[in-house]
Amino acid sequence: MRTVKEVSELTGVSIRALHHYDAIGLLKPTKVTRAGYRLYDDKALRRLQTILLFRELQFSLKQIKAILDDPNFDPAQALCQQIKMLELQYKRIGELIDLARRIRSKGVDVMNFDAFDTKEIRAHKAEVMEKWGNTKAYQQYEQKNVSVNKQSELATSLMLKFVELGKLKHLAPKQTEVQVKIxxxxxxxxxxxxxxxxxxxxxLGEMYVNDERFRQNIDKAGGKGTAEFVNQAILVYCSY
Incomplete structure (x- = not known):
């Protein structure tokens, strides 16, 4: 058994992230001692390794949890799919390097956008989610069949919600005005x-503070500390 600190040192995953994985049910410790210490066995570490591979492939924590919790999930098949996607990423990176070198040698007027095409990678990602990620929430999202332009509009509108919440950071999370925004x-x-x-x-509130990309985007929208403020306000809201 390894402590959360030992797992963090071994894998490079922060202790805070491991606590978050526990909170959302993505990676539960094998055992929690009476003193509250989280302990992880080899089975848990294998699950963490799978999680990290999916993270490298740009799957969200929610998507990864849906995949791993599917009763039909097959680690061997998943590994084959991960290898295929990593190979595609490796190929794409090589093409981007070649393009950059051609631009350097021939001048900035060289234009070729083929290397930026992620269609094949996205197709394989969709295949993984179709096979193992069919949770109720994911199905609801997929059924909306949102266009790329609409996704961009929704993302902008969502960020505006954090802008509004960022303006309320001077208030206590439990204040009515804050709770209305949540x-x-x-x-x-x-x-x-x-x-x-x-x-x-x-x-989601936990993810806003523990996923570095979310934290940065939310803090950029609403100002430093917005992600943490929103999480605290969500905790109050969900405690009612």
Missing amino acids: KALQQFITDNYYECTPEILSS
Whole structure:
């Protein structure tokens, strides 16, 4: 058994991220001691390795959890798919390097956008989600069949929610004005993505602070500390 600190040192995953994985049910410790210490066995480490491979392939934590929790999930098949996607990424990176070198040698007027095409990678990602990621929330999102342009509009609208919340950081998370904004955030997600239950909203709040990309984007929209503020406000909202 390894402690959370030992797992963090071994894998490079922060202790905070491991705590978050536990909170959302993505990677539960094998055992929790009476003193509250999380312990992980080899089976848990193998699951973490699978998680990290999917993260390298740009799967979200929600998608990874849906895949791993599917009763039909086959680690061997998943590894084959991961290898294929990594090979495609390797090929794409090589093409990007070649393009950059051609531009350097022939001048900035060289234009070729083939290397930026991620169609094949996205197709394989969709295949993985179709095979193992069919949770209710994911199915609801897929059924909306949102266009690329609409996705961009929704992302912008979602960021505006964080801009509004960022302006309220001087208030306590439990203040009515803040809680009204959190309710609006929950409704926005339900209306445009999937039913945002209190459990899902709580998990999203944790993700906003523990996933570095989310934290950076939210703090960029609403100002430093917005992600943490939103998470605290969500915790209050979901405790009612």
